[in-house]
Amino acid sequence: MPTGEEDVVADLVRANRILANEGVLDAFGHISARDPARPDTFLLSRALSPGQVQRADIMRFDLEGNVLEGDAKPYLERVIHAAVYAIRPDVGSVVHHHAPAVLPFTVAPAPLRPVIHLGAVAGGDCPVWDSQDEFGDTSLLVDSLAMAASLARALGDRPSCLLARHGALCVGPSIRQTTFIAVCMRDNAEVLSAALRLGRPSYLSDGEIVQAAARHDGGAPVERAWSFWSSRAA
Numbered sequence: 001m002p003t004g005e006e007d008v009v010a011d012l013v014r015a016n017r018i019l020a021n022e023g024v025l026d027a028f029g030h031i032s033a034r035d036p037a038r039p040d041t042f043l044l045s046r047a048l049s050p051g052q053v054q055r056a057d058i059m060r061f062d063l064e065g066n067v068l069e070g071d072a073k074p075y076l077e078r079v080i081h082a083a084v085y086a087i088r089p090d091v092g093s094v095v096h097h098h099a100p101a102v103l104p105f106t107v108a109p110a111p112l113r114p115v116i117h118l119g120a121v122a123g124g125d126c127p128v129w130d131s132q133d134e135f136g137d138t139s140l141l142v143d144s145l146a147m148a149a150s151l152a153r154a155l156g157d158r159p160s161c162l163l164a165r166h167g168a169l170c171v172g173p174s175i176r177q178t179t180f181i182a183v184c185m186r187d188n189a190e191v192l193s194a195a196l197r198l199g200r201p202s203y204l205s206d207g208e209i210v211q212a213a214a215r216h217d218g219g220a221p222v223e224r225a226w227s228f229w230s231s232r233a234a
């Protein structure tokens with residue numbers, strides 16, 4: 001598990017490559033990490049497609065999204081990361097993505113619930129935050145602290161949340177765990193969409209979700225997946 005800033009930056013760059021290679025992030029979306037040495041700050045690439053991110057692209061921000069280090073153009077939606085870190089001291093990494101497999105669940109009434117054991121790491125009932133409720137007609141981009149704070153409140157203490165007609169948010173204690181959650185959320189959404197076309201899916205029970213999530217909460221399974229996805233993204 002990385003601890004120093006150098007290792008965190010290395011993992012963050014790797015996570016960008018992995019999530020791009022696995023089809024969770026594409027031209028858009030981003031992953032950040034809280035700096036364990038300066039927990040009131042977080043690290044995030046400059047505005048760039050994740051598959052192109054390198055070490056020199058990583059910038060530092062405070063928990064209102066202000067730039068502390070770096071002079072490049074930042075992502076507009078960096079405030080999402082800031083708002084989550086501000087109210088979730090347990091969170092060490094945040095990813096905002098628009099994975100195509102997940103998007104149907106941001107526009108259709110079917111809830112995104114775990115139907116496969118690895119899907120449990122993204123949580124049980126995944127809330128859907130709708131910017132329309134508080135902010136009316138917008139571009140749907142979460143580009144203000146007020147919108148980001150509202151989204152963070154909808155996330156609550158969960159590992160994931162959907163953004164209506166937009167995308168998803170996944171959070172976890174580490175870069176590797178958050179990467180794991182995002183890929184597993186995508187896989188679960190793919191299976192669930194296919195199952196819904198065949199009939200009524202068999203969802204995990206609440207008890208199964210708790211046990212399956214605990215079994216894959218860091219440790220060997222996450223390290224194995226990280227190693228595999230790293231080798232594919234090299």
Ligand SMILES: [Zn+2]
Nearest residue numbers: 077096166167
């Ligand atoms: Zn977005």
